Structure formats: structure tokens, C-alpha cells
Amino acid sequence: MQLKKITALAVAVGALGASGMAAAQVTLLNVSYDVTRELYKDIDTAFIASYHAQTGETVAVRQSHGGSSPQALAVTQGLQADVVTMNQTSDIDLLHQRGDLLPADWRTRLPYGSSPYTTTMVFLVHKGNPKHIKDWDDLVKPGVGVILPNPKTSGNGRYSYLAAWGWRVQHGGTPAQAQDFVTHLLHNVPVLDSGGRGATTSFTQRGLGDVLVTFENEAALITGDADGRQYEVVYPSVSILAEPPVSLVDKFVDKHGTRKEAQAYLTYLFSPAGQEIIAEHHLRPRDPAVMKRHAAEFPVLKTFTVEQAFGGWDQAQKTHFADDGTFDQAIAAAKNGAN
Numbered sequence: 001m002q003l004k005k006i007t008a009l010a011v012a013v014g015a016l017g018a019s020g021m022a023a024a025q026v027t028l029l030n031v032s033y034d035v036t037r038e039l040y041k042d043i044d045t046a047f048i049a050s051y052h053a054q055t056g057e058t059v060a061v062r063q064s065h066g067g068s069s070p071q072a073l074a075v076t077q078g079l080q081a082d083v084v085t086m087n088q089t090s091d092i093d094l095l096h097q098r099g100d101l102l103p104a105d106w107r108t109r110l111p112y113g114s115s116p117y118t119t120t121m122v123f124l125v126h127k128g129n130p131k132h133i134k135d136w137d138d139l140v141k142p143g144v145g146v147i148l149p150n151p152k153t154s155g156n157g158r159y160s161y162l163a164a165w166g167w168r169v170q171h172g173g174t175p176a177q178a179q180d181f182v183t184h185l186l187h188n189v190p191v192l193d194s195g196g197r198g199a200t201t202s203f204t205q206r207g208l209g210d211v212l213v214t215f216e217n218e219a220a221l222i223t224g225d226a227d228g229r230q231y232e233v234v235y236p237s238v239s240i241l242a243e244p245p246v247s248l249v250d251k252f253v254d255k256h257g258t259r260k261e262a263q264a265y266l267t268y269l270f271s272p273a274g275q276e277i278i279a280e281h282h283l284r285p286r287d288p289a290v291m292k293r294h295a296a297e298f299p300v301l302k303t304f305t306v307e308q309a310f311g312g313w314d315q316a317q318k319t320h321f322a323d324d325g326t327f328d329q330a331i332a333a334a335k336n337g338a339n
Contacts, residue, residue: 026261027060031081033068033155033244034195035218039281040085046277047268051261059261067195068155075101080252082262087155087215087244088306089113090313101251115243116269117283120303121163123234124203124212124219131210135236136167140184145209148189149199151320151327155242156196160213161327162316163240166309170238179326186334204231215242216298220282241303 032040044061051059064071064079072091075081076098086092095101107113125133131144139146151157164185168178190208193199196218203212204222211234212219219233246266253259268274275287279294291298310316320326 025058026258027062028082028258028262028265029062029064029080030083030085030265031064031071031075031079032085033071033087034065034197035156035200035215035221036085037063037065037197038221039217039278039283042277042281043269043274046273047265050268050273051264057261059265061265065197067149067153069153070194075249080256081249082253082256082258083246083248083266085244085246087242088158088313089243089245090317091155092245092247093313095247095249099251101249102247103250106247107245109248110246110266111270112286113243114245114247115286116246116274117244117278117285119216119242119244119283120239120301121159121213121236121242122216122219122239123236124214124222124231125210125234127230127232129232129234133211133234136164136185139164139188139211139213140181141188144188144211145190146185146188146211146213147191147193147199147203147209148213149196150192150194153194154196154199155244156199156215156218157192158316158321159215159240159242161320162306162310163213163236165320165326166240166304167236167238169309170304179330182326183330183333186331187337189334192331216284217282224282235299235301238302238304240309241305243305 030040040063048059048061051057068087068091072086072094075084075095084092084095089107092106096104096106123133125131132138133144138144148160149157151161161182164182165178168181173181191202193202196214199212199214200218200222202208222228223231223233246269248259248262248266253262270286272287272290275285275290279285279290282297284298285291285294306313306316318325
């Protein structure tokens with residue numbers, strides 16, 4: 001019953017939208033995580049025009065956005081995505097593990113492990129940085145309100161949690177000390193929203209917290225808005241490298257007869273034109289030439305990957321985010337009052 005509720009919620013809050021619906025011969029559904037709405041709106045428009053120019057055929061693209069894990073669950077429960085564009089590999093692996101919707105080796109089908117861009121976790125603070133937040137250890141200080149989404153439902157939240165854990169370990173901490181560190185951090189979190197965009201709303205519209213931990217592109221989107229002048233971005237000394245992956249959902253593209261169009265859509269993400277749109281949305285492009293043109297927009301930052309620090313997403317999921325994993329233990333301790 002709980003899975004059905006999660007699925008219903010994912011579909012309900014997915015903000016299904018469409019681009020190029022008029023006279024469409026083929027319609028694709030892209031199921032994605034919730035801070036890529038603006039990116040894929042522009043990608044869809046450009047792809048539809050490019051594909052029509054090359055083939056004479058009209059394609060439409062519908063979008064569904066929400067927390068990464070609920071979105072993946074929704075696909076396993078029947079949301080018939082032609083493509084999925086998630087923020088971590090485990091949410092696409094789930095589609096193979098629950099229903100064999102795509103092959104286990106899906107990562108090998110596109111360049112860079114099927115990840116068209118990278119990003120990282122940064123801090124968004126109020127203008128002037130009144131709480132003097134510079135690095136991860138500042139987030140555990142008394143009186144600092146931290147906003148981040150729930151790692152149980154959000155890839156954004158999982159990256160944030162693992163970034164904090166990894167920072168503590170890289171500064172000489174043992175696993176026990178890292179767990180104590182994230183416990184104190186969670187003690188400073190007033191609300192755990194289900195997804196990254198919800199966390200943004202809590203920080204920018206509800207006025208909660210002193211710092212928002214979020215993806216670099218989301219922070220840039222906020223500060224680039226007319227109201228964004230009241231915030232500024234802080235880069236920590238080290239953070240985690242996010243490599244959001246994409247894939248066809250083979251079972252559904254074959255059912256819909258959309259494999260050719262869906263493959264073209266994903267391939268477009270890696271094209272120079274697609275990479276340029278990605279860079280314009282403050283995501284770090286894979287194409288070296290495009291990255292070089294935008295290098296000044298992306299500060300150099302020391303990063304570590306989930307594979308390097310945690311043995312991959314499967315292991316990270318088992319250790320940290322499964323039932324009674326370190327997150328469950330830390331959040332229970334945080335609610336009881338971190339010492």
C-alpha cells in the first residue's frame with residue numbers, strides 16, 4: 001500500500017508537461033528528477049526542432065518531475081517512461097531489478113557511463129553570509145538551520161548526506177565519527193522535504209533555515225533570478241561529484257514503437273548543441289570544447305565520487321539508506337537531541 005501511495009504522489013506532483021504537442025506523430029515521456037524542469041524544457045524545444053530538420057518528422061516530449069526515487073518507483077509501478085533522466089544510477093538500476101524494464105548494462109550504451117553532465121553540492125546562504133558558513137563543519141554549529149531534502153526520497157538529499165559524511169572521513173574521521181557528524185547536521189534540519197525543489201521552496205519562499213544544501217545548478221538558478229540577489233553561493237572545500245545518468249526504458253519504447261526517437265533524444269544530450277544548453281543551465285558539460293567555453297562559470301572544486309568514497313551506489317544504498325542504515329540511525333538520534 002505504501003508503494004502505491006508513493007507512486008500516486010510521484011505521478012501527482014510530477015508536473016507533467018508537454019512540448020511540441022501540435023500535430024505530433026510520436027510522443028515521448030521523459031521521467032526526471034525535480035530540479036531539471038527548466039533544463040528539459042529547453043532541451044525538448046531544441047531537440048524537437050533539430051529532429052524535424054533532420055528527418056521531417058514531428059516529435060513531442062512530455063515531462064514528469066519529482067523526487068528521483070519516487071519517480072523511479074513510479075516507473076516500476078507502471079508510469080510508462082520512454083526515457084528516464086535521473087540523478088543517480090541506483091534509481092535506474094531499480095528499473096532492471098524490479099521488472100526487467102531495461103538491461104543491466106544500460107550504462108554502456110551512451111558516452112561517459114550514460115551521464116551527459118556532472119554537478120556537485122554547494123551551499124546557498126543569505127546575502128552577506130550572516131552565519132559565516134564556509135565549509136561542511138559550519139553546518140553542525142548550534143543555531144545554524146540547514147535545509148536539505150530527505151535522502152530516503154531524494155537523490156539531492158542522498159548526495160548531500162554522502163558529501164557531508166565523505167568530508168568528515170577525508171578530514172580524518174572514522175565511520176563512527178562521520179555518523180556522529182551527520183547526526184549533528186540532521187539535528188539542525190527543521191524540515192526534510194521530499195525533493196530538491198521542495199527544499200528550495202522551504203528556503204526561499206518559506207524563509208526556513210540559514211543555508212540550503214543543493215545542486216550547483218539549482219543554486220545558480222536561484223541567484224540568477226530577479227529575487228536571487230538576496231542570496232549567494234558558497235563552495236565548500238570539498239564536495240561530491242554527481243554524475244546524473246540517462247537511459248531508454250526498453251520495455252516501454254518497444255511497446256510504444258518509440259525506440260528510434262527516444263535514442264535520438266538521449267543522443268542529442270551529448271551533441272554539441274545539447275551540451276551547450278546543459279552548460280547554459282549551470283550543469284557541467286562533458287564535451288571538452290563546450291566546457292572550455294564555459295570554464296569561468298564553474299569554479300574549480302575538489303570532489304570525490306560515490307564509487308571512490310562509498311564503493312558505488314549499491315553499497316551506499318545498503319549502508320546508508322536502507323532500513324536501519326546510517327541515515328535512519330542518525331535521524332533517530334537527531335530527533336532525540338544530538339549531544
